[in-house]
Every structure is written in structure tokens, then in C-alpha cells.
Amino acid sequence: MVLTDYHIHSICSNDGHHSMLEMARASHEKGVTTLCFTDHCDLDDYLTGKPDPNCFSNRDRMLDMYAGTLPEKPEGLSLFLGLELGEGNHDPARAREIAATPELDFVLGSLHSLKGLADFYEHAYRSEAECLKLVGAYLDELIELSRLEFFDVMAHIGYTVRYMRKAGFNADVSAEKYPEKMRELLTNLITRGKGIELNCSGFADPLIGAPIPMADVLRLYRQLGGEIITVGSDAHRTHQAGRGLADGLALLRQLGYGYITVFEKRKPRFIKI
Numbered sequence: 476m477v478l479t480d481y482h483i484h485s486i487c488s489n490d491g492h493h494s495m496l497e498m499a500r501a502s503h504e505k506g507v508t509t510l511c512f513t514d515h516c517d518l519d520d521y522l523t524g525k526p527d528p529n530c531f532s533n534r535d536r537m538l539d540m541y542a543g544t545l546p547e548k549p550e551g552l553s554l555f556l557g558l559e560l561g562e563g564n565h566d567p568a569r570a571r572e573i574a575a576t577p578e579l580d581f582v583l584g585s586l587h588s589l590k591g592l593a594d595f596y597e598h599a600y601r602s603e604a605e606c607l608k609l610v611g612a613y614l615d616e617l618i619e620l621s622r623l624e625f626f627d628v629m630a631h632i633g634y635t636v637r638y639m640r641k642a643g644f645n646a647d648v649s650a651e652k653y654p655e656k657m658r659e660l661l662t663n664l665i666t667r668g669k670g671i672e673l674n675c676s677g678f679a680d681p682l683i684g685a686p687i688p689m690a691d692v693l694r695l696y697r698q699l700g701g702e703i704i705t706v707g708s709d710a711h712r713t714h715q716a717g718r719g720l721a722d723g724l725a726l727l728r729q730l731g732y733g734y735i736t737v738f739e740k741r742k743p744r745f746i747k748i
């Protein structure tokens with residue numbers, strides 16, 4: 476089984492805890508053979524929802540740490556440099572400018588907050604009705620994001636689920652509940668040559684116990700002709716390295732997928748699973 480991880484964070488992310496080298500070594504120990512760092516660059520401040528002019532101030536640190544990690548990396552591990560670029564639909568020109576950083580192999584397009592609001596992680600949810608309204612708005616913004624060209628793969632469709640469940644509300648982001656929006660979103664990505672990710676962080680999360688996006692979204696994506704799919708642990712600490720990747724691959728096989736995708740210099744390459 477070939478384990479690839481195209482979503483992992485280091486201390487170049489505000490919520491990261493370990494260096495790229497430490498994350499690379501921990502991933503290698505878990506059997507990962509291809510790893511792409513995707514540290515955060517969120518266009519908006521996660522608390523205020525206002526544009527953050529310093530959102531990419533870690534650029535040089537990230538490039539330096541990556542360059543310093545390459546000669547030290549474990550043998551047999553291929554390393555790449557990506558970015559998790561958040562809220563690109565809030566300022567597409569800025570997103571395009573950041574994503575054009577020539578050193579990047581891969582850009583994840585994320586959405587952690589709606590326009591003018593705090594990160595879903597920070598929001599105080601009060602009712603199921605409020606959660607459903609927010610999920611509808613979240614999907615609308617994802618659709619907006621899906622029309623933009625700056626990224627390669629849309630990250631964690633259904634990011635909201637964890638925080639709403641934590642507050643005691645069930646607001647699943649499923650293809651069954653949102654057939655039209657989901658179809659529009661996935662079709663936009665497919666026709667523009669973009670992919671989705673299978674974010675494996677949900678498998679081990681007792682609040683979720685499932686991938687992000689949910690299996691029915693992964694099924695619909697394939698039915699609609701989607702082929703580009705990356706797999707990621709979204710690890711922020713060494714003990715989370717490699718988490719769920721094998722479960723993710725098993726699920727993809729079960730759903731009839733024959734390949735996963737890796738990126739180098741923004742070009743997809745397919746690996747048989």
C-alpha cells in the first residue's frame with residue numbers, strides 16, 4: 476500500500492507544533508512515502524474575519540525550513556512543498572498572487588470561515604437551525620471558491636461538521652442532504668481540472684468517525700467523473716502523522732477508485748491503489 480500525505484502542518488502554521496523535519500520523520504515511521512507540507516495561509520484573521528494583510532508573512536520562514544529539511548529527510552521519503560490557502564474567494568486577486576509562489580508544488584483551496592465571520596472553529600453555535608443556515612452559506616461560498624483557478628484541490632468539504640457536533644448539533648454536509656449544491660460544487664471542480672481531498676482527520680475523531688468529506692460525497696464525485704483526489708492526514712503534531720491514511724485508501728478502493736493523486740510543481744500524477 477502506497478501512503479501519500481498531501482495535507483500536513485508544521486510550526487510554519489500558527490496551530491502547528493513541530494518542525495517540518497520532525498513531521499517528515501514521524502510520517503516516514505508511519506510508512507508514508509510521499510509527503511507534501513501544506514502550512515496555513517488564511518487571508519482573513521481567524522477571530523475577526525477581517526482581511527489579514529500579514530497572512531503570508533511566514534513565506535520566507537517556510538521556504539527556508541523546507542530547503543533545510545530536504546537534505547536531512549529520511550531516505551525513501553519524497554518531500555514536496557504546498558500551501559493550505561484559506562478563504563481565497565474573499566480576495567481572489569490576493570489568493571492568485573500568493574498561489575503563484577514559484578516554489579509551490581501544490582495548493583489546497585480551503586474555507587475555514589465565511590465572509591466577515593470568525594473561523595467555524597471559533598463560532599459559538601446556538602441552535603441546529605443556525606447550524607443548517609451556516610452550512611447552506613458554507614456550501615454557497617465553496618461553490619464560489621470552486622469557480623476560481625488559483626488552487627489545485629479543494630480541502631475538507633464538510634470542515635464545519637466537527638465544530639457543530641462539538642456544540643451538540645448535527646449538521647452533516649452530505650450529498651444526500653444537499654444534492655443540488657453538492658452536484659454544482661463537484662461539477663465546477665471537475666470541469667476546471669481541480670480535485671478534492673479525502674481528509675482523514677475525521678476517522679479518528681470520536682465526534683465524526685468518518686472521512687471529510689463524507690463517503691456519499693466521495694461517491695458522487697466519482698459518479699460525476701471526478702478523478703483527481705489527494706489523501707491527507709491534516710496532522711498538526713507528530714503523533715498525528717499518517718493518521719487515517721490507510722483507512723482512506725481502503726474506502727476509496729471500496730468506492731471503486733483506482734488511483735490517488737499527488738502533485739509536483741502543480742501538475743497531478745496518478746498512483747494506482
Ligand SMILES: [Zn+2]
Nearest residue numbers: 559585630631
Ligand atoms: Zn483546513
Ligand SMILES: [Zn+2]
Nearest residue numbers: 482484559709
Ligand atoms: Zn489543514
